Amino acid sequence: MIKTITEYRPMIFAEMAAEPKKRSARRRQLVVSAGLVTVYVIFAVWLTHDTGFAPWEWQFWTCFGPALVACELAILTSSR
Numbered sequence: 001m002i003k004t005i006t007e008y009r010p011m012i013f014a015e016m017a018a019e020p021k022k023r024s025a026r027r028r029q030l031v032v033s034a035g036l037v038t039v040y041v042i043f044a045v046w047l048t049h050d051t052g053f054a055p056w057e058w059q060f061w062t063c064f065g066p067a068l069v070a071c072e073l074a075i076l077t078s079s080r
Helices: 005-051 058-079
Strands: none
Touching: 005 058
């Protein structure tokens, strides 16, 4: 049986009403992600300056890697 536009109208308007909420959630997630990237870059620059290791040296990643993994796991755990 074919449905008419009148039968689909509530579904259409519900989707249109939900779109700003989805956009707001995506924008909030983008801001949080940008903030995390900024924190990681600042920490990496500080670590490079403090230790003298450049990011392409393996010693840098032995210092920065555990901090990166710990932060990501903490964020993942807190988001649940």
